[in-house]
Amino acid sequence: MSAMQDYYYWSFIHGVQHKKEYSLIHTNHDGTEVWFDYNRRGEKTTFRVARKTFSWENDFQKDQVLALERAEGLRKQRFQRRMTFHNIYVMDFEPLQYEGNEQKNLQLKKMKVKVERYIGEQVYKMESLFSLLDLAAPNVERYSEEELFHQAHQIRYEVLSKIDAERKEEEKLFQYGKPFFTYIFLAAQILMFLFLEWKGSSEDPLTLIEYGAKYNPLILEGEWWRFFMPIIIHIGVFHLLMNSLALYYLGTLVERMYGNARFLFIYILAGFAGVLGSFVWTSSLSAGASGAIFGCFGALLFLARTNPRVFFRTIGYNVLALIVINLIFGLVVPGIDNAGHIGGLIGGFLAASIVSLPKKPKLYVQIPALVSTILLVMGLLYYGFYVRTTTSDEPYALSLANEYIEQKEYEVAIKSLDSFVERDTNNALIYYLRGYAYAQLKEYERAEQDLRESVRFNSNFHEGYYYLALLNAELNHIDEAKDNVEKALAIEPANKKYQNLQRKLNG
Structure with a gap:
C-alpha cells in the first residue's frame, strides 16, 4: 500500500479520535474501517472511512451495498427520520471494470448518501475533507517516501493502541462483577x-x-x-x-x-x-x-x-x-x-x-x-x-372487604377499612361494611356506632337503617330500633324483611 495514502488515512482517524465533536461507533480489528458521527450545528452526519483497495469494480459496489445496509440498520435502530451518510474510501488504485452482471445499489429514500474515493496520488484531495470536519490537514511535502512510511506506521500504532485501550476499558466496564x-x-x-x-x-x-x-x-x-x-x-x-x-x-x-x-x-x-x-x-x-x-x-x-x-x-x-x-x-x-x-x-x-x-x-x-x-x-x-386523597382507593377496598366478609375473615375486613375511617371518609358503605363485620364478631356497640355513621352520610340508605334497627334491638334500644325500621320502610315500604321486623318490635 502507498505510504501517502496510509499517512493521510491514519492522520484522519487520529484526528477523529481526539476531538469531542466526533463519536466513534465502530472500528474493525485492524482499524482499516471506522464509523463515527459528526455533530455540527445540531446536525448529525454519519461517516464511514475505509482504507481498502479493490481489484474489481464489482467488489467495490458490493462493499458499498453492505455499508448502506449497515447504515440503514443504524438509522432504524436510532429511530432517525432521515440520515446523512458519507462513505469514504482511501484506495491505492481504481478497481478494474467487470463485464459480468453489475451489482445493484440500494435505493434508500430516507438516507442522503455521498460516496467519495481518494485514489493514488489524488489522495491529497482529502485535505478538503480535513477542513470540512475541522481537522488539521497533514503536511506531506516535508517528508520523503520513507519518512511518510515511518510517520504513517507511528500514527497507526497510536490509533490502534487507543482503540485497544478503549476496548479493554469497555470490557472492564461490563465485566466488573459476577452475577449473584x-x-x-x-x-x-x-x-x-x-x-x-x-x-x-x-x-x-x-x-x-x-x-x-x-x-x-x-x-x-x-x-x-x-x-x-x-x-x-x-x-x-x-x-x-x-x-x-x-x-x-x-x-x-x-x-x-x-x-x-x-x-x-x-x-x-x-x-x-x-x-x-x-x-x-x-x-x-x-x-x-x-x-x-x-x-x-x-x-x-x-x-x-x-x-x-x-x-x-x-x-x-x-x-x-x-x-x-x-x-x-x-x-x-x-x-x-x-x-x-x-x-x-x-x-x-x-x-x-x-x-x-x-x-x-x-x-x-x-x-x-x-x-x-x-x-x-x-x-x-x-x-x-x-x-393524597383516599377516595380513589375506596371502590377497590369495598370489593375486597366484601370478599373477606364472604369468607368470614371479619377482622381482616375491618382492618382493610380502618384507614378510610381514620381519614374521615364520608362513604356510607365503608361504615356499613365495617359495622356489619363488627356485628359478626359480636362487637355490637362498635357495630352500632358505624351503622349510625353510615345512615348519617346517606339518609336514603334503607339497608343501613334496617341493620341498625337489628343492632338496636340486640342492645335492647327498642325505641331507637322502632325509629330506624320506620325510616327503612319509609324508603322501601314493600320490603317484607323490614315489615316483619317492625311487627316483631311492636308485638
Whole structure:
C-alpha cells in the first residue's frame, strides 16, 4: 500500500479520535474501517472511512451495498427520520471494470448518501475533507517516501493502541462483577410464586394481600414492609415468566457492571421506588418485580450520563428502545402499573447515581443524588400518607372487604377499612361494611356506632337503617330500633324483611 495514502488515512482517524465533536461507533480489528458521527450545528452526519483497495469494480459496489445496509440498520435502530451518510474510501488504485452482471445499489429514500474515493496520488484531495470536519490537514511535502512510511506506521500504532485501550476499558466496564444476587432474586420470586399457589392462588386478591402485595389501605395502616415485599410477588405464571426473563438478562448485565453490593442497593431501592410510585398514584392491588427491573434500565441510563460515547456505541439505542416500548405498552394495555414502572426507572437512576460505577467515584454527583433521593422519598411518603386523597382507593377496598366478609375473615375486613375511617371518609358503605363485620364478631356497640355513621352520610340508605334497627334491638334500644325500621320502610315500604321486623318490635 502507498505510504501517502496510509499517512493521510491514519492522520484522519487520529484526528477523529481526539476531538469531542466526533463519536466513534465502530472500528474493525485492524482499524482499516471506522464509523463515527459528526455533530455540527445540531446536525448529525454519519461517516464511514475505509482504507481498502479493490481489484474489481464489482467488489467495490458490493462493499458499498453492505455499508448502506449497515447504515440503514443504524438509522432504524436510532429511530432517525432521515440520515446523512458519507462513505469514504482511501484506495491505492481504481478497481478494474467487470463485464459480468453489475451489482445493484440500494435505493434508500430516507438516507442522503455521498460516496467519495481518494485514489493514488489524488489522495491529497482529502485535505478538503480535513477542513470540512475541522481537522488539521497533514503536511506531506516535508517528508520523503520513507519518512511518510515511518510517520504513517507511528500514527497507526497510536490509533490502534487507543482503540485497544478503549476496548479493554469497555470490557472492564461490563465485566466488573459476577452475577449473584440476580439469581437470588430469581429463586426468591419463583419460590414465592409456588408458595402462593400452595396457599391458594397467585391470582387471588385475598391471597396476594395476605402475603404482602401492595395494597394502599394496609400501607396506610402502617404495614411499611409492603413497600418491599411486592418485589418478589407475581400475579399469575405469565407475569412471573416475563419478569423472570427480563431479570435474568437485565439483572446479570447490571450486576456485572456495578458489582454485587451496588446491584443489591440499586435493585432494592428501585423496587421500593416502584411500589412508592404505585402507592402515590394508583389505588389498585399490585405486585411484581417490574419496578426493580425498570430500575435496572435506570442504572444503564446512568452510563449514558457518565460515558455517553460508550453507552451509545454499545447498548444505548437498544436500551432506549426497550424503555420506550415498555412504557407505551404500559399506557395502552389495561392493568399495567405504569406509575410503578416510572418510579422504578427513576429510583434505579438515582440509586446508580448514589453508588456510581465501580472505581469511578464522583462525590460531586453522588452526594447531591443521595440528598435528592432522601428528599424525594420523604416528600412522596408525606404526600401519600397525609395529603393524597383516599377516595380513589375506596371502590377497590369495598370489593375486597366484601370478599373477606364472604369468607368470614371479619377482622381482616375491618382492618382493610380502618384507614378510610381514620381519614374521615364520608362513604356510607365503608361504615356499613365495617359495622356489619363488627356485628359478626359480636362487637355490637362498635357495630352500632358505624351503622349510625353510615345512615348519617346517606339518609336514603334503607339497608343501613334496617341493620341498625337489628343492632338496636340486640342492645335492647327498642325505641331507637322502632325509629330506624320506620325510616327503612319509609324508603322501601314493600320490603317484607323490614315489615316483619317492625311487627316483631311492636308485638
